[in-house]
Amino acid sequence: MASQILAAVRALAVLTVLLGLAYPLAITGVAQVAFNGNADGSLVERDGKVVGSDLIGQSYGDDATYFHGRPSAADYDPTASGATNLGPENDELIAAIEERRAAVGDHAPPDALLASGSGLDPHISPTYAELQVARVARERGLDEGVVRDLVEENTQGRTLGFLGEPRVNVLKLNLALDELSD
Numbered sequence: 001m002a003s004q005i006l007a008a009v010r011a012l013a014v015l016t017v018l019l020g021l022a023y024p025l026a027i028t029g030v031a032q033v034a035f036n037g038n039a040d041g042s043l044v045e046r047d048g049k050v051v052g053s054d055l056i057g058q059s060y061g062d063d064a065t066y067f068h069g070r071p072s073a074a075d076y077d078p079t080a081s082g083a084t085n086l087g088p089e090n091d092e093l094i095a096a097i098e099e100r101r102a103a104v105g106d107h108a109p110p111d112a113l114l115a116s117g118s119g120l121d122p123h124i125s126p127t128y129a130e131l132q133v134a135r136v137a138r139e140r141g142l143d144e145g146v147v148r149d150l151v152e153e154n155t156q157g158r159t160l161g162f163l164g165e166p167r168v169n170v171l172k173l174n175l176a177l178d179e180l181s182d
Contacts, residue, residue, distance in 0.1 A: 041053050041055065042054035042055045044171060044172070044175070046175060046178075051171070051175070052171045053122070053171075054122060054169060054171065054172070055120075055122060056076070056078050056120045056122055057069040057070060057072060057076055057116075057120050057121050057122040057123075057170060057171075058076050058122075058170075058171065059072070059075070059076045060170075060174065064135055064136070064139045065136065065139040065140050066136065066174045066177070067124070067129060067132050067136060067151075067168075067170050067173050067174055067177070068124075068132065068170070069121065069122065069123075069124055069170040070111050070112070070114070070115060070116050070121050070123075070124060070128075071096070071100060071112075071113070071114065071115040072115055072116075072119040072120065073115040073119040074115075074118070074119030074120060075119075076119070076120065078120055080119070081118045081119055081120055082117075082118065082119055083115060083116075083117045083118070083119060084115060097113050097114070100112060100113045101113060104131060105131065108128070108131065109125050109127040109128045109131075111124050111125050111128050112124075112128045112131065122169055122170060122171060123156075123167035123168060123169055123170065124167065124168050124170055125165065125166070125167065125168070126151065126152075126155050126166050126167075126168055128168075129151045129155075129168045129173070130148070130151065133147050133148050133151060136177065140177070140181055142180070142181075146180070147177070150173065150176055150177060150180060151168060151173065153176070154168055154169065154172055154173040154176055155167070155168050156168070156169065
């Protein structure tokens, strides 16, 4: 019996080193070489300073000079990722949607009214971006056509041409807007 326990302890130690240390380090090394920017969180820098991530939405508060992302049940906190888990008949959810509809308009696309499943979605639909063009152009003193062109330049198509929907990364769009205004 002692030999079986010793063999089990040795197997545990070997597997811990292999699967708990060697494998994660090897995968991290491969990721750093093959996907350097993505492996570090797809961080976006401006003037040498990290201003966000391609993968995580962020709040622009009530600043009307910027495009706004989807509502966030997690308040854009990546450590609190998650949906509201409120059902479609929940009074709190209905009130939040009606409040957002009043702010955005009656013909708002779903991403203007509903938080994403994670609460961290960095993208909005081109339709939602278009609804914000006039406000952003007015607040920045820019021509609507210029802002609309910027939205189009920052619109990504479907992945592989058929997966998902066209989308606009809000952080990249706002950074391009800042560069235009500089």
